[in-house]
Amino acid sequence: MTHINALPLRLDRLNFNPSLYRQSRKDRIMSNVGSVDRIVRIVAGLLLIAFAIPIGFPQTGWNWVGWIGIVPILTAVFAFCPAYKLLGMSTCPAKRQV
Structure with a gap:
Protein backbone atom coordinates (compact mmCIF):
# COMPACT_ATOMS: atom_id res chain seq x y z
CA MET A 1 0.00 0.00 0.00
CA THR A 2 1.41 3.37 -0.93
CA HIS A 3 1.07 6.40 1.24
CA ILE A 4 1.31 9.95 -0.08
CA ASN A 5 2.35 12.60 2.38
CA ALA A 6 0.31 15.74 1.90
CA LEU A 7 2.53 18.71 2.62
CA PRO A 8 0.94 22.08 3.28
CA LEU A 9 1.42 24.47 0.39
CA ARG A 10 3.44 27.47 1.50
CA LEU A 11 3.67 30.20 -1.09
CA ASP A 12 6.51 31.95 0.69
CA ARG A 13 8.74 28.89 0.13
CA LEU A 14 7.90 28.84 -3.57
CA ASN A 15 8.93 32.48 -4.01
CA PHE A 16 5.54 33.23 -5.52
CA ASN A 17 5.28 36.84 -6.68
CA PRO A 18 1.87 37.68 -8.21
CA SER A 19 3.15 40.94 -9.69
CA LEU A 20 5.28 38.92 -12.13
CA TYR A 21 2.13 37.43 -13.66
CA ARG A 22 0.26 40.66 -14.28
CA GLN A 23 0.02 41.67 -17.88
CA SER A 24 1.38 45.01 -18.84
CA ARG A 25 -0.97 47.50 -20.49
CA LYS A 26 0.84 46.97 -23.77
CA ASP A 27 0.21 43.19 -23.72
CA ARG A 28 -3.53 43.42 -23.03
CA ILE A 29 -6.04 43.36 -25.86
CA MET A 30 -6.80 46.97 -26.62
CA SER A 31 -9.91 48.08 -28.46
CA ASN A 32 -9.33 49.04 -32.07
CA VAL A 33 -12.95 49.46 -33.25
CA GLY A 34 -14.52 52.90 -32.84
CA SER A 35 -18.14 53.64 -31.95
CA VAL A 36 -19.32 54.43 -35.51
CA ASP A 37 -17.56 51.32 -36.79
CA ARG A 38 -19.26 49.25 -34.06
CA ILE A 39 -22.72 50.49 -35.07
CA VAL A 40 -22.04 49.71 -38.75
CA GLY A 61 -29.50 28.10 -51.58
CA TRP A 62 -27.06 30.73 -50.30
CA ASN A 63 -28.86 31.71 -47.09
CA TRP A 64 -26.26 29.89 -44.99
CA VAL A 65 -23.75 32.60 -45.96
CA GLY A 66 -25.69 34.99 -43.75
CA TRP A 67 -24.37 33.25 -40.63
CA ILE A 68 -21.09 35.05 -41.30
CA GLY A 69 -22.94 37.99 -39.70
CA ILE A 70 -21.95 36.60 -36.32
CA VAL A 71 -18.36 37.76 -36.92
CA PRO A 72 -19.07 41.50 -37.28
CA ALA A 79 -14.54 46.33 -29.79
CA PHE A 80 -11.61 44.38 -31.16
CA CYS A 81 -10.98 43.29 -34.73
CA PRO A 82 -8.12 40.81 -35.33
CA ALA A 83 -7.85 41.93 -38.98
CA TYR A 84 -7.33 45.53 -37.86
CA LYS A 85 -4.62 44.31 -35.48
CA LEU A 86 -2.81 42.48 -38.29
CA LEU A 87 -3.02 45.52 -40.56
CA GLY A 88 -2.06 47.97 -37.79
CA MET A 89 -5.35 49.84 -38.15
CA SER A 90 -7.67 51.38 -35.60
CA THR A 91 -10.90 53.35 -35.88
CA CYS A 92 -10.82 54.40 -32.23
CA PRO A 93 -10.21 58.07 -31.55
CA ALA A 94 -6.64 58.94 -30.54
CA LYS A 95 -6.12 58.81 -26.81
CA ARG A 96 -4.37 61.69 -25.12
CA GLN A 97 -1.38 60.92 -22.96
CA VAL A 98 -1.18 62.96 -19.78
Whole structure:
Protein backbone atom coordinates (compact mmCIF):
# COMPACT_ATOMS: atom_id res chain seq x y z
CA MET A 1 0.00 0.00 0.00
CA THR A 2 1.41 3.37 -0.93
CA HIS A 3 1.07 6.40 1.24
CA ILE A 4 1.31 9.95 -0.08
CA ASN A 5 2.35 12.60 2.38
CA ALA A 6 0.31 15.74 1.90
CA LEU A 7 2.53 18.71 2.62
CA PRO A 8 0.94 22.08 3.28
CA LEU A 9 1.42 24.47 0.39
CA ARG A 10 3.44 27.47 1.50
CA LEU A 11 3.67 30.20 -1.09
CA ASP A 12 6.51 31.95 0.69
CA ARG A 13 8.74 28.89 0.13
CA LEU A 14 7.90 28.84 -3.57
CA ASN A 15 8.93 32.48 -4.01
CA PHE A 16 5.54 33.23 -5.52
CA ASN A 17 5.28 36.84 -6.68
CA PRO A 18 1.87 37.68 -8.21
CA SER A 19 3.15 40.94 -9.69
CA LEU A 20 5.28 38.92 -12.13
CA TYR A 21 2.13 37.43 -13.66
CA ARG A 22 0.26 40.66 -14.28
CA GLN A 23 0.02 41.67 -17.88
CA SER A 24 1.38 45.01 -18.84
CA ARG A 25 -0.97 47.50 -20.49
CA LYS A 26 0.84 46.97 -23.77
CA ASP A 27 0.21 43.19 -23.72
CA ARG A 28 -3.53 43.42 -23.03
CA ILE A 29 -6.04 43.36 -25.86
CA MET A 30 -6.80 46.97 -26.62
CA SER A 31 -9.91 48.08 -28.46
CA ASN A 32 -9.33 49.04 -32.07
CA VAL A 33 -12.95 49.46 -33.25
CA GLY A 34 -14.52 52.90 -32.84
CA SER A 35 -18.14 53.64 -31.95
CA VAL A 36 -19.32 54.43 -35.51
CA ASP A 37 -17.56 51.32 -36.79
CA ARG A 38 -19.26 49.25 -34.06
CA ILE A 39 -22.72 50.49 -35.07
CA VAL A 40 -22.04 49.71 -38.75
CA ARG A 41 -20.81 46.21 -37.82
CA ILE A 42 -23.90 45.49 -35.71
CA VAL A 43 -26.28 46.64 -38.47
CA ALA A 44 -24.39 44.66 -41.14
CA GLY A 45 -24.27 41.59 -38.90
CA LEU A 46 -28.00 41.73 -38.15
CA LEU A 47 -28.80 42.10 -41.87
CA LEU A 48 -26.65 39.09 -42.70
CA ILE A 49 -28.29 36.99 -39.99
CA ALA A 50 -31.74 38.11 -41.21
CA PHE A 51 -30.70 36.85 -44.66
CA ALA A 52 -29.68 33.51 -43.12
CA ILE A 53 -32.95 32.96 -41.24
CA PRO A 54 -34.59 34.41 -43.96
CA ILE A 55 -36.55 37.30 -42.54
CA GLY A 56 -37.67 39.60 -45.34
CA PHE A 57 -35.39 37.89 -47.86
CA PRO A 58 -36.30 35.17 -50.35
CA GLN A 59 -35.24 31.58 -49.63
CA THR A 60 -32.20 30.72 -51.75
CA GLY A 61 -29.50 28.10 -51.58
CA TRP A 62 -27.06 30.73 -50.30
CA ASN A 63 -28.86 31.71 -47.09
CA TRP A 64 -26.26 29.89 -44.99
CA VAL A 65 -23.75 32.60 -45.96
CA GLY A 66 -25.69 34.99 -43.75
CA TRP A 67 -24.37 33.25 -40.63
CA ILE A 68 -21.09 35.05 -41.30
CA GLY A 69 -22.94 37.99 -39.70
CA ILE A 70 -21.95 36.60 -36.32
CA VAL A 71 -18.36 37.76 -36.92
CA PRO A 72 -19.07 41.50 -37.28
CA ILE A 73 -21.44 41.35 -34.31
CA LEU A 74 -18.76 39.74 -32.12
CA THR A 75 -16.10 42.22 -33.22
CA ALA A 76 -18.52 45.06 -32.39
CA VAL A 77 -19.36 43.61 -28.96
CA PHE A 78 -15.71 43.15 -27.98
CA ALA A 79 -14.54 46.33 -29.79
CA PHE A 80 -11.61 44.38 -31.16
CA CYS A 81 -10.98 43.29 -34.73
CA PRO A 82 -8.12 40.81 -35.33
CA ALA A 83 -7.85 41.93 -38.98
CA TYR A 84 -7.33 45.53 -37.86
CA LYS A 85 -4.62 44.31 -35.48
CA LEU A 86 -2.81 42.48 -38.29
CA LEU A 87 -3.02 45.52 -40.56
CA GLY A 88 -2.06 47.97 -37.79
CA MET A 89 -5.35 49.84 -38.15
CA SER A 90 -7.67 51.38 -35.60
CA THR A 91 -10.90 53.35 -35.88
CA CYS A 92 -10.82 54.40 -32.23
CA PRO A 93 -10.21 58.07 -31.55
CA ALA A 94 -6.64 58.94 -30.54
CA LYS A 95 -6.12 58.81 -26.81
CA ARG A 96 -4.37 61.69 -25.12
CA GLN A 97 -1.38 60.92 -22.96
CA VAL A 98 -1.18 62.96 -19.78
